[in-house]
Amino acid sequence: MNESMLCTKTHEYLLEQDGKYEVGITDYAIEQLGDIVFVELPEVGTEFSKNEAFATIESVKAASEIYMPISGKVVEINEQIVNSPELLNDETYEDKWFVKIESKADQIEFADLLDYSDYKEEIE
Amino acid sequence: MTKQTFLHDKHITLGAKMVDFAGWDMPVQYSSIIEEHKTVRENVGLFDVSHMGEMIVVGEDALPFLNKLVPQDIKKLVDLKAIYCQLTNKNGGIIDDLIIYKLEESKYLIIANASRIDEDLNWMVRNKTGFNVEIINESHNYSLLAVQGPKACELIKSLGVEDLPTFFTIKRATLFNINLWISRTGYTGEDGVEILVKNEFSEYLWDKLLESGKSFGIKPIGLGARDTLRLEAALHLYGNDLDENTTPVEAGLAWSVPKNKNEDYNGKKEIMKQIEHGTQKKLIGIKMLDKNIARHGYDVYYNGEKIGIITSGGISPVRGDNIAMAYIKNLDNLAVGSTIQVMIREKLHNAEIVKRPFVKKNNKG
Numbered sequence: 001m002n003e004s005m006l007c008t009k010t011h012e013y014l015l016e017q018d019g020k021y022e023v024g025i026t027d028y029a030i031e032q033l034g035d036i037v038f039v040e041l042p043e044v045g046t047e048f049s050k051n052e053a054f055a056t057i058e059s060v061k062a063a064s065e066i067y068m069p070i071s072g073k074v075v076e077i078n079e080q081i082v083n084s085p086e087l088l089n090d091e092t093y094e095d096k097w098f099v100k101i102e103s104k105a106d107q108i109e110f111a112d113l114l115d116y117s118d119y120k121e122e123i124e
Numbered sequence: 125m126t127k128q129t130f131l132h133d134k135h136i137t138l139g140a141k142m143v144d145f146a147g148w149d150m151p152v153q154y155s156s157i158i159e160e161h162k163t164v165r166e167n168v169g170l171f172d173v174s175h176m177g178e179m180i181v182v183g184e185d186a187l188p189f190l191n192k193l194v195p196q197d198i199k200k201l202v203d204l205k206a207i208y209c210q211l212t213n214k215n216g217g218i219i220d221d222l223i224i225y226k227l228e229e230s231k232y233l234i235i236a237n238a239s240r241i242d243e244d245l246n247w248m249v250r251n252k253t254g255f256n257v258e259i260i261n262e263s264h265n266y267s268l269l270a271v272q273g274p275k276a277c278e279l280i281k282s283l284g285v286e287d288l289p290t291f292f293t294i295k296r297a298t299l300f301n302i303n304l305w306i307s308r309t310g311y312t313g314e315d316g317v318e319i320l321v322k323n324e325f326s327e328y329l330w331d332k333l334l335e336s337g338k339s340f341g342i343k344p345i346g347l348g349a350r351d352t353l354r355l356e357a358a359l360h361l362y363g364n365d366l367d368e369n370t371t372p373v374e375a376g377l378a379w380s381v382p383k384n385k386n387e388d389y390n391g392k393k394e395i396m397k398q399i400e401h402g403t404q405k406k407l408i409g410i411k412m413l414d415k416n417i418a419r420h421g422y423d424v425y426y427n428g429e430k431i432g433i434i435t436s437g438g439i440s441p442v443r444g445d446n447i448a449m450a451y452i453k454n455l456d457n458l459a460v461g462s463t464i465q466v467m468i469r470e471k472l473h474n475a476e477i478v479k480r481p482f483v484k485k486n487n488k489g
Binding site: 034035037038040056058060061062063089 | 141152153156157158352415416419438439
């Protein structure tokens with residue numbers, strides 16, 4: 001996990017990189033889900049509002065929706081995890097982001113996001 | 125208050141993820157459901173299924189009493205032989221699915237689903253009038269450990285049990301100086317045994333089996349893999365695939381309903397009518413034709429019309445695709461090979477009707 005990421009209480013993370021944001025789910029969420037066997041991502045160009053479901057992930061046991069931490073437009077998706085969802089369980093594999101978004105979100109949208117240390121406290 | 129088996133501390137020590145199952149705090153997985161699944165298909169796995177119910181039916185009318193309760197013909201059972209059957213209501217609906225063992229003349233052991241113990245007991249008591257029989261719930265006295273996989277019997281033999289019981293037979297045996305019952309049954313589609321042991325010996329037995337099983341590749345297996353294993357073997361799960369509004373015939377269990385049983389039993393009229401004239405709904409197996417996963421409760425479509433519902437679905441770790449069981453309208457033109465659709469997140473996804481079991485069983489002992 002990257003110290004500069006922001007997290008939601010529903011275990012998504014947001015990481016700013018080169019003016020875009022990477023969105024994914026936290027290591028804790030992956031560990032809780034267990035074996036991940038299916039990932040469905042939106043098409044590039046789709047716009048989402050904050051807290052809107054943008055992806056579906058399925059473990060052996062159940063399907064879960066993944067929500068946008070802030071509003072934005074999808075500019076890139078991680079095809080690797082769609083083709084090989086089990087990579088998300090691979091501790092040696094690093095590219096676990098789901099989508100990259102461009103966002104014009106204002107500070108209000110960031111208000112309820114937790115910084116990494118607060119998130120860690122939250123899950124302990 | 126959730127109940128705990130006598131092996132609860134063992135699961136915690138092994139780092140299991142625990143979940144509530146039928147009011148019991150049970151291990152869903154120790155490492156990974158897929159890895160545990162493969163352990164059972166390739167080597168041997170150890171399961172704590174102590175939540176399941178054990179009841180003894182004893183008395184001079186035990187045989188006619190049981191024959192009134194289930195479509196199977198209990199007369200066919202010789203000593204130490206077991207039979208798979210269903211406890212049916214007056215309409216033929218399934219109150220529970222059971223394994224009944226004949227322990228000796230006029231004495232039978234019933235293994236029941238954890239979630240149905242109370243209903244089963246109530247139903248048996250309600251049907252008891254006129255029968256000289258005693259129903260004893262032993263569920264709280266016994267633990268049940270399942271040892272399943274291609275190396276399961278080899279492991280048990282290496283512990284000094286030379287004559288393992290044959291498929292669907294039980295015998296008294298001694299393991300690590302503990303007197304117990306070994307039954308050649310399971311819920312995985314693999315060969316293996318289920319061991320019925322008094323609670324006070326279950327922890328010791330659990331540790332010893334894990335220790336002696338090391339060279340056979342034994343691992344503890346949670347309920348997660350138990351579910352994927354039974355689904356590949358197309359074994360029904362009560363509450364998902366079976367309920368009080370579904371008969372054995374509709375559930376694809378007509379093989380466990382003898383056509384020539386003379387005795388009357390609860391639901392016989394409806395069940396025999398269905399055997400003769402067919403049913404409104406039927407259980408089918410499907411495989412998804414894309415990567416989507418059909419799950420319990422999803423709707424099934426054909427030609428734009430809703431024709432049924434998924435009752436169990438998930439991944440098949442062995443086949444590498446996604447499989448499910450569903451009840452659909454009994455339409456003549458739908459058979460193995462037909463394409464139907466499953467509604468998943470508001471989109472229809474193609475699936476093909478396939479034969480059950482989804483994976484070849486290896487348990488004929």
